[in-house]
Amino acid sequence: MSLKEIRKFTAVQLAEKIKQKEVSVLEALQATLEQINQVEASLNSYVTVEAEGAMQQAAEVQKKIDSGELQSPLAGVPVAIKDNMCTEGLLTTCSSKILENFVPTYTAEAVLNLRQAGAVILGKTNMDEFAMGSTTETSAFGITRNPWNLEHVPGGSSGGSCAAVAAQECFYALGSDTGGSIRQPSSFCGVTGLKPTYGTVSRYGLIAYGSSLDQIGPVAKDVTDCAAILEAITSYDKKDSTSLNRRDTDFTSALKRDVTGMKIGIPRDYFGEGLEKEIKEAVLAAAKTLEKQGAIVEEFDLSLAEYAIPAYYVIACAEASSNLARFDGVKYGYRSKEYEGLHHMYKKSRSQGFGPEVKRRIMLGSFVLSSGYYDAYYLKALRTKALIKQAFDQAFEVYDVILGPAAPTTAPVIGKSLQDPLKMYLGDIYTVSVNLAGLPGISVPCGLDGKGLPIGLQLIGDCFQEKKIIQAAYTFEQTRERQLSPVAENGEAGLKRQPREQEEKV
Amino acid sequence: MEDLEKKQQTNCKNSGNLISDETIEYVGILAKLDLSPEEKEQAKKDMGEMLDYIDKLNELDTAGVEPMSHVFPVNNVFREDVVTNGDDRENMLKNAPEVKNGSYQVPKTVEGERKDPCL
Numbered sequence: 218m219s220l221k222e223i224r225k226f227t228a229v230q231l232a233e234k235i236k237q238k239e240v241s242v243l244e245a246l247q248a249t250l251e252q253i254n255q256v257e258a259s260l261n262s263y264v265t266v267e268a269e270g271a272m273q274q275a276a277e278v279q280k281k282i283d284s285g286e287l288q289s290p291l292a293g294v295p296v297a298i299k300d301n302m303c304t305e306g307l308l309t310t311c312s313s314k315i316l317e318n319f320v321p322t323y324t325a326e327a328v329l330n331l332r333q334a335g336a337v338i339l340g341k342t343n344m345d346e347f348a349m350g351s352t353t354e355t356s357a358f359g360i361t362r363n364p365w366n367l368e369h370v371p372g373g374s375s376g377g378s379c380a381a382v383a384a385q386e387c388f389y390a391l392g393s394d395t396g397g398s399i400r401q402p403s404s405f406c407g408v409t410g411l412k413p414t415y416g417t418v419s420r421y422g423l424i425a426y427g428s429s430l431d432q433i434g435p436v437a438k439d440v441t442d443c444a445a446i447l448e449a450i451t452s453y454d455k456k457d458s459t460s461l462n463r464r465d466t467d468f469t470s471a472l473k474r475d476v477t478g479m480k481i482g483i484p485r486d487y488f489g490e491g492l493e494k495e496i497k498e499a500v501l502a503a504a505k506t507l508e509k510q511g512a513i514v515e516e517f518d519l520s521l522a523e524y525a526i527p528a529y530y531v532i533a534c535a536e537a538s539s540n541l542a543r544f545d546g547v548k549y550g551y552r553s554k555e556y557e558g559l560h561h562m563y564k565k566s567r568s569q570g571f572g573p574e575v576k577r578r579i580m581l582g583s584f585v586l587s588s589g590y591y592d593a594y595y596l597k598a599l600r601t602k603a604l605i606k607q608a609f610d611q612a613f614e615v616y617d618v619i620l621g622p623a624a625p626t627t628a629p630v631i632g633k634s635l636q637d638p639l640k641m642y643l644g645d646i647y648t649v650s651v652n653l654a655g656l657p658g659i660s661v662p663c664g665l666d667g668k669g670l671p672i673g674l675q676l677i678g679d680c681f682q683e684k685k686i687i688q689a690a691y692t693f694e695q696t697r698e699r700q701l702s703p704v705a706e707n708g709e710a711g712l713k714r715q716p717r718e719q720e721e722k723v
Numbered sequence: 724m725e726d727l728e729k730k731q732q733t734n735c736k737n738s739g740n741l742i743s744d745e746t747i748e749y750v751g752i753l754a755k756l757d758l759s760p761e762e763k764e765q766a767k768k769d770m771g772e773m774l775d776y777i778d779k780l781n782e783l784d785t786a787g788v789e790p791m792s793h794v795f796p797v798n799n800v801f802r803e804d805v806v807t808n809g810d811d812r813e814n815m816l817k818n819a820p821e822v823k824n825g826s827y828q829v830p831k832t833v834e835g836e837r838k839d840p841c842l
Contacts, residue, residue: 322814415794429792458800459793527777538754545755547827552820559832564757573765576756580766581773583754584746597780599790604783606794639772655794680794 221708223248224385225701228294228442231388232335235282235293242279242293245388246271246337249295252385255709261361262371262381264300265308266340271295274337281335290445290469292335297387299378300341301348302328302433303422307338311424312356313346315544315551315570325422326457327391327433327450334449342377342390346572347541348398348426350374351641352634355574360631364704365407365670367712369628372402378436379406384704389437389446393423395430396529397623397648400660403436404623404673407662407702409690410436411443414680415655416461418447419454425540427533428459430652439699440661440691444468447683463681471684476692477511479685482616484519487647492625499664499672500622506696507620507689517615521608524601525650526642531585531598532653537575538582544570577638606654613679618689622647623660623673647675657683661690662700671700742771 223231223240234240250268257263275295281287298304301311303321310316328338345355353361353376361376363369364384371380375392379402382390392399394412403410411434418433425431435446448469453462483504488497508514546552546566553565571579585594612619624644634641651658656677663674674693678686703711747763747770758766812825821828 319818322811322818323808416797429794455802459797461795461797521783524780524783527779530773531777531780542755546820547829548815549818550820556830559830560755561757562830563755567755568757571756573762576754576758576762577766577769579754579756580747580750581770584750584770584774585777587750587753594774594777596790597785598777599792600785600788601780601783603788603791604785606791638769639776 218244220244220248220251224252224705226388227438228388229290229445231294232289232291242275242282242337243272245293246275246295246339249339249385249387252708256364256384256704256712257386259362259367259712260364260380260384260386260704261359262342262377262384262386263297263340264310264312264343264358264377267307268339270307271337271339278335278337287335289334289449291331291449294336294388295339296331296336297340297342297378297381297390298328298338299344299375299390299392301344301393301424302391303424304328304338304341307341309341309424310358311347312344312358313571313575314357315567316549317357317551319549321422323422326419326452326454328422330450330452331391339387342375342381344377345374346575347424347537348374348393348395349537349574349578351397351401351644352629353377353402354631354635355572357572362631363406363628363670364702364711366628366668368630369670370405370631370634372405372624372628374398374402375410375436376402379403379408379410382406382408382436382438383702389435389442391433391450392436393431393433394652395427395533396652397645399434399436400623400648400658400673400675401645403660404675405628405671407671407700408436409439409443409659409661410434411447411659411683412651412657413447413451413683414461414657416459417463417683418450419452419457419460421454421456425536427536428540429536430533440659440687440694441469441472443659444472444687465681465684468683468687471687472691473688474692474695475511476507476689479512479618479689480616481507481512481514481618481620481689482612483514483516483620484522484612485516486519486522487621491643491646492622493627493666495666496622496625496627496672500620500674503663503674503693504620507693510692510696512689514620515616517612519608519612519619521605522646522650525605525653526646528598528601528605529645529649529653530581530642531594532602534578534582535586535595536582538579538586541571541575541579546570574635574638602653605650609650609654609656609679617678617682617685619677621675621677623675624648627666627668627670627672651677655680657686659686659690661694663693665700742767742774
């Protein structure tokens with residue numbers, strides 16, 4: 218079997234081939250390394266590729282598979298990890314200068330769970346600095362390009378993870394989602410990404426941004442992979458005090474092509490001003506498809522959608538300002554070369570180590586938590602969060618699943634978004650409320666726009682109802698062909714497309 | 724309580740205008756950030772715009788709504804204070820910018836000859 222053929226497999230298919238001895242773990246790894254050699258210089262999906270370490274892991278995993286010790290449905294499959302999850306002995310930067318040389322002494326629980334499932338960790342993916350951004354352009358280590366069109370961003374903040382999966386530079390990846398950071402880049406890169414119910418996956422070893430909103434989740438080629446990965450990374454962890462002890466974690470049991478009688482609600486407020494026409498059409502067509510498969514689809518008013526973004530930015534920035542106080546140039550990370558005294562050293566190190574977007578959010582967060590503004594901003598946002606949760610609770614009394622777009626646009630052109638941060642924040646409109654309410658959400662590809670860029674369908678479930686969104690997403694997926702990015706389809710040749718000219722003609 | 728909220732709502736109208744040089748200085752101290760004059764100007768503008776936008780929340784009547792910090796009724800999680808991880812001092816110190824005698828080294832903080840300009 219050629220390496221190119223191997224790359225086409227999903228993670229679950231590949232593990233099966235490895236189990237059947239049709240592909241070796243080393244070959245699977247070589248397949249991804251070959252693609253990385255061909256396209257990584259153009260895409261920059263990774264901050265760190267650890268080929269040698271991965272080779273060693275591959276040999277160890279192969280032994281355990283051969284001896285029958287490892288039987289997981291992901292055993293032997295190479296995976297990429299977002300660079301905000303600690304990996305023992307492997308550089309972990311959060312795509313920030315302030316952590317440019319940080320080598321963790323322990324591994325994040327979710328990553329440990331993957332290793333126990335026989336994953337081969339081949340590198341750390343690029344992201345917006347400290348997961349703050351929607352384009353992966355705020356990374357201190359260069360932008361990542363979208364494998365569907367190199368002139369466009371991959372989305373963010375898990376842009377590296379999503380680009381790597383879309384470009385077949387890995388078979389699946391872990392991302393993290395604080396306000397849409399898995400679902401939005403998944404939608405921009407034409408891959409499938411799932412944000413679990415808050416508390417499902419341990420945050421131990423995930424470098425915190427907004428702790429009450431952060432969740433780790435899978436980025437994969439299809440829904441089946443997502444379910445299998447989620448099953449592997451879910452665990453109750455005493456080291457994370459917000460970890461939940463769930464029993465219904467057999468997510469792969471929901472991989473059934475059946476939505477008969479499933480009640481799907483479409484929030485009218487998700488289809489208003491600002492949503493691109495082609496996205497609206499593609500998402501509503503997906504709803505029609507699910508209706509044809511037997512679901513009951515209705516429109517309804519979710520309400521409060523417009524308040525989710527302001528509430529989110531208050532809460533996330535407040536938590537970020539507190540979480541990022543730990544970066545002070547003492548125990549790890551960057552320390553300024555010139556300073557006078559301790560406090561000046563803190564200030565200099567932080568000011569030189571953090572990028573503009575991170576500073577912007579720390580400043581806003583410090584302000585809304587400061588005395589005199591705490592009630593008016595921070596508590597007001599927490600009250601709004603309570604109302605948003607209530608609105609979802611009411612919706613889920615009627616509906617099994619809420620269906621809408623993952624983002625109001627397809628991937629923007631590189632360099633356009635950061636000029637107007639507020640406008641960029643508004644792009645999070647369909648994703649942030651899910652984090653505020655702690656709900657699970659999945660983005661599945663549902664078509665391409667006129668520029669050939671992927672569109673994502675978002676399915677939102679009630680707390681603990683991952684299985685419902687997995688089942689609906691799986692059913693939808695079964696009705697269509699999986700589309701590959703040009704880079705996945707043609708490797709190096711896929712990079713040579715110059716779609717900008719085509720666009721200008723349009 | 725309601726009165727207090729109303730008062731805050733009035734206070735927050737056009738709060739973008741509230742961002743003065745003093746506010747930026749003060750927030751810089753809270754955030755432990757040393758911003759350049761250009762960064763300060765930019766921060767004033769950005770924060771003002773964001774707060775104007777965030778003021779949208781004041782359209783919502785949240786009187787009597789409890790602030791929700793956690794979506795699930797999970798209370799404080801307690802455990803026995805038992806050390807389970809091993810001594811990893813050497814590896815941890817490898818990440819420190821400056822180390823002395825097996826400890827993190829920081830600039831002199833007491834009885835220094837030079838005065839810390841930030842204190």
